[in-house]
Amino acid sequence: MPRSEFVYCPRCATRLVTRPVGDRPRQVCPQCDFIHFTDPKVGIGVLVQHQGKVLLVQRAMTPEQGKWSIPAGFLDHGEEPKAVAAREVLEETNLRVEVGELLGVYHNPLALEQGGASIFILYRARLLGGELRAGDDALAAGFFSPDEMPELAFASTHDAIQRWQQAETDE
């Protein structure tokens, strides 16, 4: 059973019922035929490298408060993923970047339970400029080399760092 977000129909306020729709049970409105589809939550992460170091931010909020992650945020309806990537870096670190190649798309089914993203899109980005400063939702921000990594948050950050280190070794 999927977790219910609605009790009443958001269109006509009739009490919703659960019925099979296609291959799974969904909440539907018996009055107006509204179907509640549970869309995945999509996160965007950015790997910013500069002079052999990678940009990390220290999380001010739960989950994983106090640990470090790459700049990341949620994709809202109608937003362009690369634009979100650049915006998150700017908001969290005050740095301007040019978002480049796609590094990967990950499925993280457990993240949803913690309020995280079930789909995570990872981009590489190039530093353009700006003065490094932690944003409101970060305790600190900084560049770290592979041998001075702080305690990392999230599997997605571990994975991004690992990819980056492999790429560095290959060069």
Ligand SMILES: [Zn+2]
């Ligand atoms: Zn309805």
